[in-house]
Amino acid sequence: MLSLIFSLFLVIWLVYVFVIFYHFIRFGIGVQPKILSFIFLIGSFLFFILMVFSFFQVNWQEVLKNVSDFLQIQ
């Protein structure tokens, strides 16, 4: 379930990345938008990898167990 939510988030995030990149390339005039789009693309790629990597680093079962324990106490 968590993987599904995270995948949905990633898809929405990637759509935004595409839309911003598209705007830079499609409507940008001159050199500046091209440089910005390049920086944006490199950064987005790094963030994507970091997000996926850090997602798999989390012990979600333990997190969920702690959350449910906390809710039961409440």
Add this chain to the structure above:
Amino acid sequence: MFQIFYKSNNTFEGILEEEKTILILRKHILFLYLPIFFFLFLVSLLFFIIQIFSSSVFYLKFSSLIWFLFIVFCSILWLALFINLMIYSLNVLILTNKRVIQIETKGLFNYERNDLEIDKIQDITIEIKGLLANLLNFGDILIQTAGTEIKFKISSLPRPLKVKEEIFKIKNKFNQSF
């Protein structure tokens, strides 16, 4: 291939035959750096807060979750930053040998374009308001066409006086060619 990062013909959609781009103007560079500084400030602040609580029990137990949330937050900020930079970069005033074109981008898929033939320009007014604008030499330019209606208002342009001179220079050249 890498030529696009340092050289451009400055062509744009709807360029006329024998029309040449002379100048492309954007808002003062301050408006480019402001969102970048804000982004860096927010990320550093959050990083600093995480470091403060790095010895707490909660951090020791959920450090991977905290860093995951931090990265997700940073990636959302990254998009917000580049939406701002995109708006900055796509808001341009183009001076060609035939027209003055103002492209105003307000957001994603939301933009306005105004074209003004160079010979229709009657007067140009400059407004420099505030200490910062005076210090950094940026201001608004109001281009007036025939009649009293102000057709264009371009805000926070760098070196507005020079821009005004440039527009009149192009106008005079255009008039002389007839």
